Amino acid sequence: MEQIFALTKGNFAAQAHVGLPEGTFEEEHGRDGFFGRVSHLYHAHPPTGWTRIEGPLRPHAINTLELAANGEPVTFLYNDDVALKLTRPQAAMAYSYRNADGDDLYFIHRGTGTIETDFGPLAYEPGDYIVIPRGTTYRLLPATADNAYLLIESKTEIRLPDKGMLGRNALFDAGVIQTPTPAPSLKADGEWELRVKRCGEITKIFYPFDPIDTVGWKGDLTVWKFNVRDFRPVTSHRYHLPPSVHTTVLARNFVVCTFVPRPLETDPDALKVPFFHRNIDFDEVIFYHAGDFFSRDGIAPGMVTFHPQGIHHGPHPKALLNQGKKAHTDEYAVMVDTRNPLKLTPEAEAVEWKDYWASWGAHA
Numbered sequence: 001m002e003q004i005f006a007l008t009k010g011n012f013a014a015q016a017h018v019g020l021p022e023g024t025f026e027e028e029h030g031r032d033g034f035f036g037r038v039s040h041l042y043h044a045h046p047p048t049g050w051t052r053i054e055g056p057l058r059p060h061a062i063n064t065l066e067l068a069a070n071g072e073p074v075t076f077l078y079n080d081d082v083a084l085k086l087t088r089p090q091a092a093m094a095y096s097y098r099n100a101d102g103d104d105l106y107f108i109h110r111g112t113g114t115i116e117t118d119f120g121p122l123a124y125e126p127g128d129y130i131v132i133p134r135g136t137t138y139r140l141l142p143a144t145a146d147n148a149y150l151l152i153e154s155k156t157e158i159r160l161p162d163k164g165m166l167g168r169n170a171l172f173d174a175g176v177i178q179t180p181t182p183a184p185s186l187k188a189d190g191e192w193e194l195r196v197k198r199c200g201e202i203t204k205i206f207y208p209f210d211p212i213d214t215v216g217w218k219g220d221l222t223v224w225k226f227n228v229r230d231f232r233p234v235t236s237h238r239y240h241l242p243p244s245v246h247t248t249v250l251a252r253n254f255v256v257c258t259f260v261p262r263p264l265e266t267d268p269d270a271l272k273v274p275f276f277h278r279n280i281d282f283d284e285v286i287f288y289h290a291g292d293f294f295s296r297d298g299i300a301p302g303m304v305t306f307h308p309q310g311i312h313h314g315p316h317p318k319a320l321l322n323q324g325k326k327a328h329t330d331e332y333a334v335m336v337d338t339r340n341p342l343k344l345t346p347e348a349e350a351v352e353w354k355d356y357w358a359s360w361g362a363h364a
């Protein structure tokens with residue numbers, strides 16, 4: 001709906017995130033992520049200033065590096081559209097793998113290696129996003145001993161967003177995307193195993209040759225990757241932009257956004273920390289990759305925060321107090337926002353930081 005005017009009541013700021021009335025805490029109460037109808041509420045207290053929560057709804061934090069490290073992916077959050085997993089392979093996969101259930105998007109948190117695919121091999125390193133279309137045969141060959149990859153499994157095709165008014169070269173230019181060139185081993189010795197996942201079940205298919213034997217390909221469906229160092233965020237010196245401006249890839253009912261170091265707003269009246277919100281149309285997940293996570297106390301690389309729809313989140317008290325002191329952010333993080341509620345797995349609950357909900361406590 002086209003917005004022509006805003007209703008205004010009581011003590012309010014004429015523009016969102018700018019010149020908040022003295023002593024108030026701004027909340028953005030909006031629909032459709034940060035794109036729909038919206039009101040800004042000016043609270044007398046931070047909405048995260050709770051003293052106790054009874055019932056299942058609360059913010060969560062887990063250290064994904066503590067999930068069982070048997071080399072297989074461990075799911076920590078999931079719904080019908082997407083599953084978030086962490087995998088810590090300790091050696092090269094002894095089989096090839098094909099996911100018939102969805103696209104696989106890897107984010108390399110730790111470790112280097114090579115992924116061999118139907119389309120050819122690609123070397124990878126920390127900060128790489130690797131998109132593997134559904135049905136592609138591949139295997140991971142880590143070159144390092146300490147590996148941690150975030151795996152986002154999507155039921156629907158992973159695509160690039162429409163960059164809209166920013167233009168098609170914004171955020172990252174397609175020129176930085178790397179695609180594989182075939183280099184098959186063409187080995188036809190022994191037995192080669194291919195594991196296909198379909199409806200969550202594995203079928204093993206055996207060949208007397210390496211099934212990754214493509215000698216050439218053409219088309220526009222392939223494995224591709226790019227590194228977060230090539231991600232060039234948009235910022236405004238006068239207006240705190242919503243996190244959705246960092247949308248990197250998307251699929252049905254979820255988006256993946258990338259936070260990289262960026263300058264903070266310089267206008268003295270502009271808000272410099274994320275605004276409070278109850279994200280009523282999206283569950284929000286952030287995987288912290290590297291750097292200093294300025295709006296969150298107690299968060300280290302490899303941790304994930306999960307803010308379900310309906311309960312507020314926003315900056316920690318220290319971030320709010322220090323917002324005038326920092327000139328830029330230092331964080332690298334991957335955000336996954338899902339339209340449908342996510343469920344935490346028992347494996348995730350086992351390594352959960354149980355008191356995360358209380359980490360805004362100094363507000364109270």
Ligand SMILES: [Fe+2]
Nearest residue numbers: 277279284313
């Ligand atoms: Fe949020």
